[in-house]
Structure formats: structure tokens, C-alpha cells
Amino acid sequence: MTNLILxxxxxLVAGVVIGVLIGRSGQGSTLRQRRAExxxxxxxxxxxxxxxxxxxxxMESAHLLRRFNDTxxxxxxxxxxxANRLCNDxxxxxxxxxxxxxxxxxxxxxxxxxxxxDYAPKSDPKEKGTLSEDFGLSAKSQEKA
Numbered sequence: 001m002t003n004l005i006l007x008x009x010x011x012l013v014a015g016v017v018i019g020v021l022i023g024r025s026g027q028g029s030t031l032r033q034r035r036a037e038x039x040x041x042x043x044x045x046x047x048x049x050x051x052x053x054x055x056x057x058x059m060e061s062a063h064l065l066r067r068f069n070d071t072x073x074x075x076x077x078x079x080x081x082x083a084n085r086l087c088n089d090x091x092x093x094x095x096x097x098x099x100x101x102x103x104x105x106x107x108x109x110x111x112x113x114x115x116x117x118d119y120a121p122k123s124d125p126k127e128k129g130t131l132s133e134d135f136g137l138s139a140k141s142q143e144k145a
Contacts, residue, residue, distance in 0.1 A: 122129055
């Protein structure tokens with residue numbers, strides 16, 4: 001009987017030790033889980049703050065651009081009114097219009113700069129242009145093609 005009681009006490013002590021160990025390991029995981037949840041909450045609040053900052057930035061940018069456009073329109077209208085009031089010489093306005101039209105059509109500039117071309121100019125009107133399919137090919141290559 002004594003052996004039976006000792007075995008029961010030993011089993012009880014072993015059960016308590018195992019229960020304590022399991023309980024501590026469970027607390028560790030819940031503690032880690034709480035820390036992870038806290039980090040997730042911090043990240044969510046940081047993301048929300050970031051979204052608010054981005055929204056505020058673009059709202060302010062839109063407001064500033066609207067003010068810029070209004071100011072530009074006001075300056076443009078002021079210059080047009082001044083030109084109409086101060087420059088009423090019709091001959092001068094017609095000459096200015098003709099010069100602007102000629103410059104647009106001929107791509108002529110006073111500074112000697114011309115826009116880039118999308119082709120290479122030919123030195124002889126009879127030679128093939130760079131956009132020709134057989135440009136740069138010898139006669140033998142052309143026969144093979």
C-alpha cells in the first residue's frame with residue numbers, strides 16, 4: 001500500500017511539473033501572439049498616418065496648381081488687354097502675324113537652330129534615302145534579296 005501511495009504521489013508531482021511546463025510554454029506563445037498583434041496595430045496606425053500625409057500632400061498640390069493656373073490666366077489676360085490697348089497699329093499686327101506664319105511653315109529661326117530631322121538629308125536627289133528598303137545594300141545583296 002505504501003508503494004501505491006508513493007506511486008500516486010510521484011505521479012501527482014510529475015503531473016504538476018508537466019502542467020507547469022505546459023502552462024509556461026502556452027504563456028510564451030500567447031505573449032508572442034500579443035506582441036505580434038501589437039506590432040500589427042502599430043504598423044496599421046503608421047500606414048494610416050502615411051495615407052493621410054499622402055492625401056494632404058496631393059490636396060495641397062492641387063490647390064497650389066489651381067492658384068498657379070488662375071494667376072497665369074490673369075497675367076495672360078492682362079497682357080492681351082495691354083496689347084489691344086497699346087498696340088492698335090493694324091499694319092504692325094498683320095506683319096507680326098505673317099512673320100509668325102512664315103516661321104512656322106518654313107521652320108526658319110533667327111538663331112540658326114533647326115528642329116531634329118527624322119531622316120538624313122540626301123546630297124544628290126537621285127540617290128536613295130535612308131528610309132529606302134535597299135539603302136546601303138550593294139548590288140549583289142539586292143539581287144539576292
